[in-house]
Amino acid sequence: MFRVWQCSHREPGLAGIRLLLSAIGQLFFPSSCLLCSVPLPGRPEVLFCPKCMGGIKFIHSPICPVCGRPFAAKGQPEHLCHTCLSKPYHFAKARAITFYDGPILEAIHRFKFGKKIIYARTLAGLKSEDGPFNLDQFDLFVPVPLHVKRLRQRGFNQTLLLLREWAGEEKEEKIDFTTLVRHRWTEPQTNLKHHERRKNIKGAFTVERPDKVRGKNILLCDDVFTTGATVNECARVLKEAGAREVSVLTLARATAQ
Ligand SMILES: [Zn+2]
Ligand SMILES: [Zn+2]
Numbered sequence: 001m002f003r004v005w006q007c008s009h010r011e012p013g014l015a016g017i018r019l020l021l022s023a024i025g026q027l028f029f030p031s032s033c034l035l036c037s038v039p040l041p042g043r044p045e046v047l048f049c050p051k052c053m054g055g056i057k058f059i060h061s062p063i064c065p066v067c068g069r070p071f072a073a074k075g076q077p078e079h080l081c082h083t084c085l086s087k088p089y090h091f092a093k094a095r096a097i098t099f100y101d102g103p104i105l106e107a108i109h110r111f112k113f114g115k116k117i118i119y120a121r122t123l124a125g126l127k128s129e130d131g132p133f134n135l136d137q138f139d140l141f142v143p144v145p146l147h148v149k150r151l152r153q154r155g156f157n158q159t160l161l162l163l164r165e166w167a168g169e170e171k172e173e174k175i176d177f178t179t180l181v182r183h184r185w186t187e188p189q190t191n192l193k194h195h196e197r198r199k200n201i202k203g204a205f206t207v208e209r210p211d212k213v214r215g216k217n218i219l220l221c222d223d224v225f226t227t228g229a230t231v232n233e234c235a236r237v238l239k240e241a242g243a244r245e246v247s248v249l250t251l252a253r254a255t256a257q
Pocket of ligand 2: 064065066067068069080081082083084
């Protein structure tokens with residue numbers, strides 16, 4: 001009898017307190033768009049207003065079935081892109097949620113370089129439940145690591161924050177951010193061409209504990225896919241360490257390659 005009384009009274013009580021706190025929070029700290037600051041009704045997960053959301057370009061078919069490169073011509077059948085035909089990647093499949101331009105470019109810059117970690121939940125919330133990947137199919141989620149010098153400069157790994165949002169509490173234990181290590185410092189790849197990027201990043205990562213990745217189906221995550229050189233190198237060392245398969249999920253993808 002005591003248990004019944006305890007359950008039926010305590011849970012609605014806690015829910016009520018949460019509702020009350022949320023209402024007070026809403027009163028004193030109303031939600032607003034992270035980009036243009038217009039007020040948003042309620043407490044949405046994604047803090048972008050309809051106008052800013054409208055400027056985000058989501059990636060749709062037709063794309064390269066391996067690296068996910070979007071093709072401009074609509075209606076054409078999906079086919080391998082020239083990179084996947086000429087110099088195949090080490091990952092099985094890469095997918096990005098949006099193009100890296102407009103509001104997303106601005107938001108990622110504020111998140112990474114402006115150190116606004118509040119962007120993590122909103123940016124991660126642009127991924128739909130099942131797309132581009134259903135996360136249940138993976139054994140392990142691995143963020144592209146930062147060099148310790150970069151981590152100290154920035155104070156956080158932006159990809160790990162996105163990944164924590166994607167995994168949620170129930171899959172958080174699948175995140176492994178210690179096994180793959182970036183041990184060599186590399187200059188930013190911004191001004192390098194595709195083949196130069198692959199050369200520049202080669203040998204920058206190591207797998208510290210191969211037993212952690214052996215036989216595993218891994219989802220490797222990064223914030224932006226530019227030429228794929230970084231995730232390709234990570235996939236190469238993970239496969240070399242015995243990973244069964246490596247797929248790549250990035251928040252955004254640069255249009256130029
Ligand atoms: Zn806005
Ligand atoms: Zn491709």
